[in-house]
Amino acid sequence: MSGASGEKNERVEGRVSQGVLDAMSDPVCVVDGEGAVLYANTALAKLCGGILEEFPGKPAGIVLGVLPAGVAESLFEALREKKRVRVNVTWDGKGNEPLILDGEAFFFPLSGQETLPAAAWTARVLPGKVPEAEIAAIAASRRKARELLAVVRHDILNQLTILIGFLQYSEDFVEDPQLREFLGKEEAAGQAIQAQIEFTRDFQEILTEDPRWIAVPPAVRSAVIMSDAGNYDIETGMRPIEVFASPLITHVFAILIKNAIDHATGLTRITFSESVEGSDLVIACEDDGPGIPESERKTLFDRGHGRNRGYSLWLSREILAISGATLEEKGREGCGARFEIRIPEGMWRCQSP
Numbered sequence: 497m498s499g500a501s502g503e504k505n506e507r508v509e510g511r512v513s514q515g516v517l518d519a520m521s522d523p524v525c526v527v528d529g530e531g532a533v534l535y536a537n538t539a540l541a542k543l544c545g546g547i548l549e550e551f552p553g554k555p556a557g558i559v560l561g562v563l564p565a566g567v568a569e570s571l572f573e574a575l576r577e578k579k580r581v582r583v584n585v586t587w588d589g590k591g592n593e594p595l596i597l598d599g600e601a602f603f604f605p606l607s608g609q610e611t612l613p614a615a616a617w618t619a620r621v622l623p624g625k626v627p628e629a630e631i632a633a634i635a636a637s638r639r640k641a642r643e644l645l646a647v648v649r650h651d652i653l654n655q656l657t658i659l660i661g662f663l664q665y666s667e668d669f670v671e672d673p674q675l676r677e678f679l680g681k682e683e684a685a686g687q688a689i690q691a692q693i694e695f696t697r698d699f700q701e702i703l704t705e706d707p708r709w710i711a712v713p714p715a716v717r718s719a720v721i722m723s724d725a726g727n728y729d730i731e732t733g734m735r736p737i738e739v740f741a742s743p744l745i746t747h748v749f750a751i752l753i754k755n756a757i758d759h760a761t762g763l764t765r766i767t768f769s770e771s772v773e774g775s776d777l778v779i780a781c782e783d784d785g786p787g788i789p790e791s792e793r794k795t796l797f798d799r800g801h802g803r804n805r806g807y808s809l810w811l812s813r814e815i816l817a818i819s820g821a822t823l824e825e826k827g828r829e830g831c832g833a834r835f836e837i838r839i840p841e842g843m844w845r846c847q848s849p
Contacts, residue, residue, distance in 0.1 A: 522618050527556045527571055528606075529613035543621065560617075563587060563597065567617060570601035574615040578603045578740050578819075578843070579707060583619075596622040603707075605820035611840040649693055656693075660686045691808075707819045709845075710745055712737040712779065716768050719749030725757060731767040737777065740843045741819045748812045748823075749781070752835050755809065756783040759833075775841035780826075780834055787829040796825055809835075819843055 517524055523540035527533055533551050536559065541548040544562050551559050560568045563585075570583040580602040587595050599619025606614040663683040670676050716732045730753070739745065749768075756766050763785045770779050788796060797809050813823045820840050827834035 520618075522620055524616065524618045525556065525560065525571070526614060526616045527575070529575060531556050531572060531575065533559050534606075534614065567597065567599065567601075567619075570599070571615050571617050574601040574603045574617075575613060578613075583617075593623060598622055605840055605843065611820065611842070613842060646697070649697060652693055653690060656686055656690045660690070707740055707742050709738045710741055710743060712739060712770070715746040716749050718746050719753055722746070722750040723753040723757065725753050725766070728757065728763065729765040731765065731769075734768060734770045734779075735846055737770055737779075738845050739777070739779075739819075739821070739839050741821060741839075742815050744815045748815050748837070751809065751812045752781040756781075756785065756833065759785070761786055773838075777839040777844040779837040779839070781837075782827070782832055782834045784832050787827050787832050788825055790829055793825065797823070 517535070517537045520537060521539055523543045524535070524537045525533060525540050526535040533554050533556055536548060536551040538548060540559075541551070544559060546559070556571055557568050560571075564587050566583050566585045570581040573579075574581045580600060583597070583599050583601060585597050585599075587597055597619040599617055601615055601617040603613065603615050606612045660683055663679055663686065667676055667679050670679060713732060713734050713736065716734070720730050720732070753766060756763055763783055765784045767782045768779065769782070770777060772778070797813055809823070816823050816837060820843060822838045824836050824838070825833060826836050
């Protein structure tokens with residue numbers, strides 16, 4: 497893609513994003529690391545009053561000053577603690593009927609020439625006061641729904657395991673090559689369905705687990721146990737590094753280990769290491785297998801790639817992206833695979849030994 501074409505696409509994407517945010521009926525406010533407003537949509541201007549074009553650059557405390565103090569405080573807490581902050585406040589609506597602002601502030605790294613800290617607040621604006629009993633009932637209903645989904649998912653997976661087992665068993669009694677091929681395709685389809693159902697569980701966890709500071713060496717050791725990799729030499733010597741990420745980063749490490757075991761023919765060793773490049777932390781996972789074939793590199797991070805779809809590199813990228821981290825493969829065919837997790841500045845720290 498040419499530079500001019502890339503710049504045009506970026507401008508179009510920017511206009512689309514702003515158009516979508518401006519069209520939202522829910523108020524949105526984005527602030528930089530100093531608490532100054534970077535963006536506000538039309539719904540926020542209607543809620544707070546004032547001239548929308550004058551909001552950028554003003555302190556959030558002033559722009560949001562007409563709202564309950566908890567709104568601005570949630571933004572500052574999200575910036576300071578780098579986490580999601582739920583905030584549910586009742587507001588008199590500038591003397592009109594009371595309103596409930598059922599909102600959330602959340603931290604996110606703002607990408608560009610350099611990664612900068614930012615936070616956003618948005619809320620549903622509801623009329624009146626919702627009784628506490630109703631709020632509790634809604635929470636209980638959602639909890640029950642999650643439990644029921646888990647039960648149904650478990651039952652479906654059990655039946656799929658039985659189905660796949662009988663298909664594998666049937667192959668021993670079939671000599672016709674074409675029928676054996678059909679059985680193999682049926683088994684592969686069952687495994688694909690199995691993996692897709694498992695993804696629903698993974699994404700449910702992603703949506704309910706807030707980022708936090710995670711000690712990397714213990715997380716890698718836990719991933720080794722999760723991956724059942726006792727027959728392989730796995731080196732995990734690293735400094736006491738911590739990263740601000742989803743707790744599912746342990747699952748990411750397990751995915752990398754499991755993919756090496758499943759795909760690297762002749763594998764004997766997997767090595768985890770860390771280094772600092774500029775202001776970023778790079779966590780590398782390398783193996784001594786044959787490396788990734790060139791023919792697979794373009795689709796390596798596509799959803800469902802690989803022989804074992806339940807350990808998807810695509811899912812790993814999604815988990816890491818929650819806190820602004822990236823995942824790339826930097827190895828060479830014939831020299832082993834090398835996956836690099838890049839953690840941006842402000843999202844990692846090294847504890848003293």
